[in-house]
Amino acid sequence: MSFSFTDPKPNHEPAFSFTSPHPADVDEQLQTIADMAHEILRLIAEVRRQINN
Numbered sequence: 001m002s003f004s005f006t007d008p009k010p011n012h013e014p015a016f017s018f019t020s021p022h023p024a025d026v027d028e029q030l031q032t033i034a035d036m037a038h039e040i041l042r043l044i045a046e047v048r049r050q051i052n053n
Contacts, residue, residue, distance in 0.1 A: 020026045
């Protein structure tokens with residue numbers, strides 16, 4: 001799999017792309033990244049709650 005930056009799009013599409021000989025690999029990797037991002041945001045929200053209490 002490879003990752004590359006591309007020219008920014010005027011419609012705010014991501015300015016990067018993933019390519020792989022197996023498209024399912026890209027989908028799986030992107031899902032893993034999305035899951036990790038959601039977990040990070042959940043943990044940040046939890047820390048903010050603890051700080052504000």
